[in-house]
Amino acid sequence: MSTITIALSKGRIFEETLPLLAAAGIVPQEDPETSRKLIIPTNRDNVRVVIVRASDVPTYVQYGAADLGVAGKDVLFEHGGEGLYQPLDLNIAKCRMMVAVPAGFDYDNAVRQGARLKVATKYLKVAREHFAAKGVHVDLIKLYGSMELAPLAGLADAIVDLVSSGGTLKANNLVAVEEIMAISSRLVVNQAALKLKREALEPIIGAIAGAVKE
């Protein structure tokens, strides 16, 4: 029986993937929040989970270091998806990719044709393509976190970030002015593994598909 490795990130993706794995008869034997182990055994001898950074999941699966993984559309868009088969939208970790600005900032005027906007974000590719499609010139500033601070500290005019409740924007006197895309997480599968380990992978993918909630 071939060994199956599943790449997951800690936090919401791990938590929300657990019931889907359970439907496939897979139960991780440790909790990554309390365990320091990066390789977590499951109840099945031939299935293990590796814990990686959310943005590293596509890379592990692309190179076949993991056969399966769960990654947000935000992460997949930035990665590009090379070498990945994406059979299922899991409908978990849902949020929206938005443009946000300080309350009172005249966004419509700032993005008139030919204008120039300073945008801070972790999602360079998403932001570049969004503003290019609008014909707005942007100076993109790459950040790794706490995007909300950038307009407040004078680093940028606007941010491109994930928003769920909007609580963090509100607490920092920012408003969402444009939705770029709806985000949820997808199952990703290594394309070569899908062929070579078909017998082991197909029942897992099928059971996960049957457990996805609308």
Ligand code: ATP
């Ligand atoms: P890290 O926290 O390690 O810097 P990250 O922020 O990308 O990385 P998570 O916060 O665990 O990691 O987010 C994982 C995925 O969950 C994201 O890629 C996105 O698809 C989704 N996500 C992010 N923030 C939210 C949110 N507030 N509500 C729902 N889903 C979210």
Ligand code: MG
């Ligand atoms: Mg996060």
